[in-house]
Amino acid sequence: MTILAFILAGTLAAATPLLLAALGELITERAGVLNLGIEGMMALGAAVGFVVTYTTHNPVLGFAAAALAGIALSLVFATLALGFMANQVAAGLAIGVLGQGLSSLIGKPLESQTLDAPGKWAVPLLAHLPAMGSLFDQDLVVYLTFGLAVAIWAVLNHSKLGLIIRAVGENPHAARAIGFRVRRIRLAAVAFGGALAGMAGAYASTLYTPLWADGMIAGRGWIAVALVVFGTWAAGRIAFGAVLFGALSLGGLIAQAAGVALPSQLLASLPYAVTIVMLAVISSNRRRMRLNTVASLGQPFAG
Amino acid sequence: MKITFERRAALSRPVLLAAPLMALGLAMLTSLILFAALGKPAGQALYSLLLEPFVGWYNISEVLLKMGPLMLIAQGLAIGFRANVFNIGAEGQLIIGALCASALPVYFPDGASPLMLPAMIALGAVGGAAWAAIAAGLRVRFNANEILVTLMLTLIATQVLNYLLLGPWKDPHGFNFPQSVTFPDAALLPILLAGTRVNISLLGAFIVSGLAYVMMRHRFSGYQLLVGGLAPRAARYAGFTEARAVWVSLLLGGLMAGLAGACEVAGPLGQLQRSVSTGYGYSAIIVAYLGGLNPLGIVVSAFLMAALFIGGDNAMVSADLPVAAVFVFQGLLLVFYLGSLTFIRHRVSFNWAGRA
Numbered sequence: 271m272t273i274l275a276f277i278l279a280g281t282l283a284a285a286t287p288l289l290l291a292a293l294g295e296l297i298t299e300r301a302g303v304l305n306l307g308i309e310g311m312m313a314l315g316a317a318v319g320f321v322v323t324y325t326t327h328n329p330v331l332g333f334a335a336a337a338l339a340g341i342a343l344s345l346v347f348a349t350l351a352l353g354f355m356a357n358q359v360a361a362g363l364a365i366g367v368l369g370q371g372l373s374s375l376i377g378k379p380l381e382s383q384t385l386d387a388p389g390k391w392a393v394p395l396l397a398h399l400p401a402m403g404s405l406f407d408q409d410l411v412v413y414l415t416f417g418l419a420v421a422i423w424a425v426l427n428h429s430k431l432g433l434i435i436r437a438v439g440e441n442p443h444a445a446r447a448i449g450f451r452v453r454r455i456r457l458a459a460v461a462f463g464g465a466l467a468g469m470a471g472a473y474a475s476t477l478y479t480p481l482w483a484d485g486m487i488a489g490r491g492w493i494a495v496a497l498v499v500f501g502t503w504a505a506g507r508i509a510f511g512a513v514l515f516g517a518l519s520l521g522g523l524i525a526q527a528a529g530v531a532l533p534s535q536l537l538a539s540l541p542y543a544v545t546i547v548m549l550a551v552i553s554s555n556r557r558r559m560r561l562n563t564v565a566s567l568g569q570p571f572a573g
Numbered sequence: 574m575k576i577t578f579e580r581r582a583a584l585s586r587p588v589l590l591a592a593p594l595m596a597l598g599l600a601m602l603t604s605l606i607l608f609a610a611l612g613k614p615a616g617q618a619l620y621s622l623l624l625e626p627f628v629g630w631y632n633i634s635e636v637l638l639k640m641g642p643l644m645l646i647a648q649g650l651a652i653g654f655r656a657n658v659f660n661i662g663a664e665g666q667l668i669i670g671a672l673c674a675s676a677l678p679v680y681f682p683d684g685a686s687p688l689m690l691p692a693m694i695a696l697g698a699v700g701g702a703a704w705a706a707i708a709a710g711l712r713v714r715f716n717a718n719e720i721l722v723t724l725m726l727t728l729i730a731t732q733v734l735n736y737l738l739l740g741p742w743k744d745p746h747g748f749n750f751p752q753s754v755t756f757p758d759a760a761l762l763p764i765l766l767a768g769t770r771v772n773i774s775l776l777g778a779f780i781v782s783g784l785a786y787v788m789m790r791h792r793f794s795g796y797q798l799l800v801g802g803l804a805p806r807a808a809r810y811a812g813f814t815e816a817r818a819v820w821v822s823l824l825l826g827g828l829m830a831g832l833a834g835a836c837e838v839a840g841p842l843g844q845l846q847r848s849v850s851t852g853y854g855y856s857a858i859i860v861a862y863l864g865g866l867n868p869l870g871i872v873v874s875a876f877l878m879a880a881l882f883i884g885g886d887n888a889m890v891s892a893d894l895p896v897a898a899v900f901v902f903q904g905l906l907l908v909f910y911l912g913s914l915t916f917i918r919h920r921v922s923f924n925w926a927g928r929a
Contacts (some may be wrong), residue, residue, distance in 0.1 A: 298877060304721065310904075354915035355578060359659055359720065360862060361911055367855065368904025373899030375611065484897075489728045496721045535736035542725040542732075548708075549722060550715035559716065573576060 271537055276511035277520055282408060283478055285516030286415045286507075287470040292501070292508050293415075294466025296456035297466050300426060302439035303402035303460035304568040306362030306520040307347055309491025310369020311340045313462050317377040319472025320482045323385055333411075340468020341461050343369050348460045352453050355570035366491075374484045385480035386501050409477050416509065436458060439564040452571055467491065491543065498543045500552050502562040511548075513542055542555070578919035592917045593863050596910035606903050618892035620903065625785065627889075633889075634769035636879045638841060641668075641775040642833035644875035646857035648778075648785040650865045651831030653822030655789070659699065660823055662708065662723025664831040664854025665730035666701040670831025672734065675699030675845040678752050679742050687757045694835050701831015702824050703795065704730065709823035713816045714798035730870040731850060738847060753845035774836035779872075780827065786868035789845045799909045828919075830854060852900070854881075859907045878903070 291308050298305050315336035323332030343365050350361040426432040432456060437445040442452045475486060493515060501508030516539045519522075525532055553559055601619060607617040624631050646663045653660045660666075674697035677689055706727060711717040738751040747754070762772035837849050860878045864870030885899030 275603045350908065356910050356911040356915060360907070362909035363661065363858060364904060364911060367859065367900055367910060371897045371900030371902075371904050375895060375901055378895045378897065451796045489724070492721060492724050496709075496725075499721070501720065533736055533740070535732040535739075539729045539732040544726050546711065546717070546722050550711045550717040553717045554715040556716055 277517070279407060279521050281513060281516040282416075283516070284519045285512040286412050287474040288490060288494050288497060288515055289410075289509055289512035290415050290473060291467045291470035291491060292497040292512060293408065293418060293452045293465035293505065294497055295472070295500075296422065296468075296503065296505060297426075298437065298459050298463035299564055300503060300565055301435050302442060302564055302566040302569070302571070303351060303456050304358045304362065304434050305344065305347055305351075305365075305463055306359060306495060307343065307365035307369060308463075308467050309487060309489070310366035310373075310468035311343050312369075312474070312491040312494075313373035313485075314343055314376075315340045315468030315471030316475035316487055317373040317471075317482070320470060320475040321380060322470075323374060323476045324380055324383060324482075329476055332476050334467050336468040336472030337465040338467070338468070340471070341463040342464075343372075344460050344464025344467070345485050346450070346459050347464075351570070352456055352460070355474050355572060357397075358568045360568070362488045362547060370485075370487075373487075375485060376481050376542045381557055383482050383487060385476055404530075408445060411473050411477060415473075416468070419505050419509040426458070426505065439566055442462060442566050445480040468493075470494070493545055496549055500548050502552065502558065502561070503564060518544055546572045556561060577785075577922050578915065579922070580919050581917075592910060592913040594814075595872075595913040595916075596863070596906050597877075599714070599909040600902060600905040600912075602885060603905050604898070607899070608892070612787050613894055614892050617900070618888050618894050621888035621891045621894075621900075622881060624884075625887045626883040627691055627700075630884060631769070634766060634771050635883050636771070636876065637771045637775055639780040639876050639879035639882050639929040641771075642837060642853045643857050643878050644872060645778040645781055645833045645836075645862050646826075646830045647855060647860035647864065647871045647875055648782050648868060649826040650857055651864070651868070651871060652785065652788075653705040653826050654861055655866050656818045656822050658822035659720045660705060660826040661720055661855070661858060662705070662725075664850060664852065665723065666704045666725030666827040666830035667729040667834035667854045668734050668836075668850050670697035670705040670834030671700035671845060671849045672730075672737065672834075673697055673831070674765050674835035675742070675753055675756075675838050678756040679845070680756060683753045685759045686761065690762065690839060693760060693839055694832065696722070696856075697831045697835020699826045699831065700806070701834060702828040705823040705827025706820075707822050709926050712819050712823075715761060715804065719819065723823075727854070733784055734845075734847065734850065738845065741847065744844075751847055754900040755838065755844045760839055761843060770841050771838070772840045774833075774840055777836070782868050782872050785871075789868060830857075838897075856903060862907060863910055 271527060291312055295305065295308055318339040319332040319336035322335040323329050326332070346368070347361050347365045350356040350364070351358045354371070400465070426431075426436065434445070434450060438452050438455045438459075445455075446452050470490075471487060474490065475482060497508050497511045500511040521537045522538045525537060588899035603621065604622075605615045608618045620746050626636050638766065650660055650663055674693040676696065677693050678684065681689070688919070705908050707726060708717075708719045708722040711722050712719045715881065735751070738753065742753045744750070744752055744754045765773045765775055781831060789879055794886055833850065833853065837853075842849060856878055858876045861871060863877070864872070881899060881902060885896060885902075888894040888898060
């Protein structure tokens, strides 16, 4: 495989955990809830997914367990933020700390253990395209994740369910007045976000780098939160952003291919620095932000 | 079931104290069950975590040593949190503060000037504030969310620390360990309590707490800050702005975190090491909340959290618990605190009969 093909393929794989987590947060935020605990839910999902896959040799079970772990942690958040109407920022930080702590605790006995390299699934015909072929030779989760992005776009923009979620996020009082159970819908959105974040973590620990290392999520959950802002709450733009960051996280490889010798720390910082710059560039368009921001985001609703 | 929340008009002091106590009790109970489920000696773990830190003068002095930076950072953060400015990157500001302070002894390892220490402290404070100022500038000028920016800046700061310790600042005689030269005596803080590692920065942290109390309670500037963050529109009519709240919150938060970083390298560490970043910046967020975002409450919660850190070290040895147990406990504390707060701020009534 040429270097270019390798980078193309790696980009989509690196983008997958970011996109998966960001799509979950997208639904959560579109319903009006700001869950900043993604990093913790991903970390917990990564540990649970790894331990289950390691012991059962069944990656599907690993993903299922990770999704359940993500849901469980997101329900703790929901209890605080929706049930007790606690400050959503603080509640998100709380489950973030909790998730990262639990992740280290659960993963501890398997530190530095590895899993078998995942099987790839090549798309017939497309995988044999010259140069671009490697884009279509990925593990299944990559295709599913990008498929999910399309599905979520369709649901949000072209279905009754999407309309309900958006109504609850834009104007919970009006949604309540016409009979929707605002908190129940928000609860479902939060749990959905938890499930995707958990699976995003499992993808990172069992398929992307099938090795357990404490703290392996390394800020990816926060980048996912940032991606939702970059994508101004639209699935397509979020997917685009995720691919961009996937490419960035391969910065080291790209730099090596170009024959540039840079300190590894500089390359490791690159995605974080770009996050800051992108955030500033996109947020500075205040009009666009006001148009796209979910109106009731982060505000507790008692109805 | 229908649960209704009715906000209480006034809160009495004992009621306010009940929330952190309730949280502590619930967090203890939950972690007891959790540790037992993990097959660890739960009773021993809890004893190590919560009681052992207070057994013996040495343990107590170590608690005081950790209390200083936690208290200092949390006081700075609470100013922002009260104004709805969420600086969650104190860890990064601490690292940059430590770096800036370390520059002097690293480049003048034989320095003996009495000005060295004050200059280090000042550099640390300025460095921390400058790192936070990036987030403030981006928020005010470009509307960039300060939560995400401060967090990303922390991840970058960690990389800067790694770069310096593995590269230009590595002690040439340090057997290749990622650490700087050991600092000269002129770069070290004087010890406050003889026979312990507690240095005078603890006094400084108490003074800062006093100032924070005065600012919050008795100065107009504290009130302006609060309104600027909580009700930006009302604040603008009254002539004080959200931008000011953002700047003041982040600069003060960064300043305190930078100070704490400087005091760590000039205090117990005596050199720049990776372990300068042990999560004080994150734990201080929890300290600030548990203290009810109140300067006096923070003094108490910082002491408690410091004890938990020392207890965690003990539990690692005595109950075979990983360090992560401390973070699990911290997370539980904050979760239960936020939950308890609702029951204390509101009159909660349960109506089992059905939906109203």
